[in-house]
Amino acid sequence: MRAIISVIGHDKVGILAKVTAECAARGINVLDVTQSVLQDMFAMIMLVDLSTATTPMDEFADTLEAIGNEMGLAIHVMHEDLFNAMHTI
């Protein structure tokens, strides 16, 4: 199963490091990363593979959301199928 991690907020040092460290600690492989700055907002999107994850997806999502709150960022982990369903025929 693959998921999309999205990080949206003001840019600061160490965002990518923090999120990838959380992934690595749970056996989650990062497949692709893209980032852009929209207006003054920073948006990073990661495609990750959860098939070797050591924690369930909902727990992982909760953890990242909490980290996001601490850093003043909105972090969401969402199943890849959602985006495929909405944006491809």
Add this chain to the structure above:
Amino acid sequence: MHTINTKDILETITMIQDENLDIRTITMGISLLDCCDSSSDKMLTRVYDKITRKAEHLVETGEKLEREYGIPIINKRISITPAAMVLAACENRDPLALAKTLDRAAKTCGVNFLGGFSALVHKGFGPGDSELIDAIPQALAETDFVCSSVNIGSTKTGINMDAVARMGRVIRETAELTADRNCIGAAKLVVFCNAPEDNPFMAGAFHGPGEPDTVINVGVSGPGVVRAALAKMDGGDLTAVADMVKRTAFKITRMGQLMASEASKRLDVPFGIVDLSLAPTPAVGDSVAHILEEMGLEQCGACGTTAALALLNDAVKKGGVMASSHVGGLSGAFIPVTEDAGMIDAARAGTLTIEKLEAMTAVCSVGLDMINVPGDTPAEVLSGIIADEAAIGMVNSKTTAVRLIPAIGKSVGEEPSFGGLLGAGPVMKVNTASPAKFIGRGGRIPAPLQSLKN
């Protein structure tokens, strides 16, 4: 293949975070036909056991899907076989005991509404129907989660005017018995013409007799997403508006279809339908009225509102129908006054009247929905409103419904509040010239010519 389309991903996230996109309800339909028994006690035990067994994992599955997909699933609900059918076989029919059993089962399962304390009487009263209808006021006053509906007409059968007369009185009595709680009982009671058997939305959901044993139906929503999409358009004529609504409805419905098939797989219950509805909530940014205003009306209720709503309702269906393998339920734009911030404002301002709402129901997906009327509105006037709505539904081969709340002790302009998704809204003026003699005639309005399609 590893691809990230930033634009698409951010669009979805914006829809969910800023524009109130959500799955409005996952509703499990459960047939109770195999619970019938001549002994009332045995029937009640079977009903409770079957509901709590079938829907045991409904809420936790919904919550898990919510977490994994990042889509809010606002309600998890249950619909059942019209209760009058379940009662029919009992020697001593006790509809109130059944309502309380249903309420208890709903609480055990953790759902927030259970629909189907219902009777289908569009051609006449069968065994159990009369007893159930008489028990509605008390049942809705003494339970928390049970919702009731009565189908009093259809295009095929015409309108049962004896039932129309009774339902006017039942609505009043239901409001009176819950007068201490802003008459909330009446907000849980819908009177239908052409009621769909697979509608997942409350308060009118029930599990029709033609449905399988259990089924998962999903209702999507997203008025805020449609409004935001229209707001981003740079000019454009109404064809362009309709195209934009279609494109947005497609995306919303694809999300609903995905959730419905996932829920169905995980619960091992067949997928029924996706109901492609625009269901507003009182939250700012989640209003159908604001979509109409975004199209160019000063306020919902202005001249042009019916045309704008017709365009919206049609475009939602056209966009949604290709996105789902099975579409059903009500599927269209809802116009519940107290649940829609824009409608509430328009009603307060006097721009939106009951007469205009009645015209709008000819082109929207349901009917006169969640409207506070003066507490002294006579039962015959309520019946007259029901008859008018049913006539619109019957002649146009569409579902129409009436969910009116007589605000006992309150008059025009006062604002009872129900809280939560049911919202709040002003008491609206009703034409009180008496239809008593017409309603008192009873009998049936014959089915219209358009019913003869064979």
